[in-house]
Amino acid sequence: MAQGGLPMAVELPENVVVSKLDELASWCRKNSLWPMPFATACCGIELMATGASRHDLSRFGAEVFRFSPRQCDLMIVAGRVVMKMLPVLQRIWQQMHEPKWCISMGACASTGGVFDTYCVVQGIDRFMPVDMYVPGCPPRPEQLIQAIIDLQDKIQREGTVEGREFESVARQQPKRALLELPVIHVPVIGK
Amino acid sequence: MALTDTITALQSDFGDLVLSEFRGQHRVTVCRAQMYDLLQALKVQHAFDMLVDVTCVDYLHYRGATDRFGLVYLLASTSTNARLTVRVLLNEPELTVPSVTPLWEGGNWLEREVWDMFGIRFDGHPDLRRILLPDEFTAHPLRKDYPLQGRGERHNFPVLARGDA
Numbered sequence: 001m002a003q004g005g006l007p008m009a010v011e012l013p014e015n016v017v018v019s020k021l022d023e024l025a026s027w028c029r030k031n032s033l034w035p036m037p038f039a040t041a042c043c044g045i046e047l048m049a050t051g052a053s054r055h056d057l058s059r060f061g062a063e064v065f066r067f068s069p070r071q072c073d074l075m076i077v078a079g080r081v082v083m084k085m086l087p088v089l090q091r092i093w094q095q096m097h098e099p100k101w102c103i104s105m106g107a108c109a110s111t112g113g114v115f116d117t118y119c120v121v122q123g124i125d126r127f128m129p130v131d132m133y134v135p136g137c138p139p140r141p142e143q144l145i146q147a148i149i150d151l152q153d154k155i156q157r158e159g160t161v162e163g164r165e166f167e168s169v170a171r172q173q174p175k176r177a178l179l180e181l182p183v184i185h186v187p188v189i190g191k
Numbered sequence: 192m193a194l195t196d197t198i199t200a201l202q203s204d205f206g207d208l209v210l211s212e213f214r215g216q217h218r219v220t221v222c223r224a225q226m227y228d229l230l231q232a233l234k235v236q237h238a239f240d241m242l243v244d245v246t247c248v249d250y251l252h253y254r255g256a257t258d259r260f261g262l263v264y265l266l267a268s269t270s271t272n273a274r275l276t277v278r279v280l281l282n283e284p285e286l287t288v289p290s291v292t293p294l295w296e297g298g299n300w301l302e303r304e305v306w307d308m309f310g311i312r313f314d315g316h317p318d319l320r321r322i323l324l325p326d327e328f329t330a331h332p333l334r335k336d337y338p339l340q341g342r343g344e345r346h347n348f349p350v351l352a353r354g355d356a
Contacts, residue, residue, distance in 0.1 A: 084325050087348070116339070118339065118340060118342075119324075119345065120345065127350050
């Protein structure tokens, strides 16, 4: 309020709302997510179903799938990632502009799933940041939509104009790949 | 020419062939030294003009197996519709066989795949590089003595954090 005896009018017109700049930016961002579909397996089919008319992802403002990373801010990794594909995934992630988020869709992208073999990466979060994990093999479109809704909540809750939330300690945890040693199994000699 | 005639002719031309048959499918096992001549005869004299597949089996720890690798050539003839399987048994350290790319051009990538996965070398192959795995891969992972979860290949990547651009 006014200090020093100078009265100041803080009356607002009826159609004006006061907010914080951070919350305004987050509100804009969360309602116009542009997904980058990194679909490598059957989860990609569910991802397509999510974007199609029956499940109608445009209700949540995230229907504009673009195949150019320069135009996207939400990477959806749908399917298993093999070791030959991981450098490609990382490169596409680096080509996306900040602020950007990542959804790891399905068991394979999150943990490697049943593919515990020499060539399949055991969870993309070992090598790149992930915001949301979607369980399922493959997850139903409803689950992916729930993940997008949860991500919108997260963006609204934590988002800042300059992206300060990406520098927080929790987001900078060392990745599991740095803590674990490669597993080497010696085959059992047959009889 | 019927397939039985082909096999009879092969038996007279090449001495120590092992023949077997299962549900009408015929198989010829040949030694490494005679392998190229036999395949050439099959293509030139017996009209097997199509190489369907080249693949390999690792018989390590296999019950009753005496040899380590079984190299398999699946042949077909587009004129007689005959099909024939040719097998070559290989043992370490002699894991080099002549390439069949002079006979069938399509053997190029098939042999590269066998080299990639099993480490069988093909002499005279025009471009024997890995075809599926990355170039820096050092092992041949479909061999039975290769561990299922690998030797750390899937761990050797840079870890991206937030803000790495």
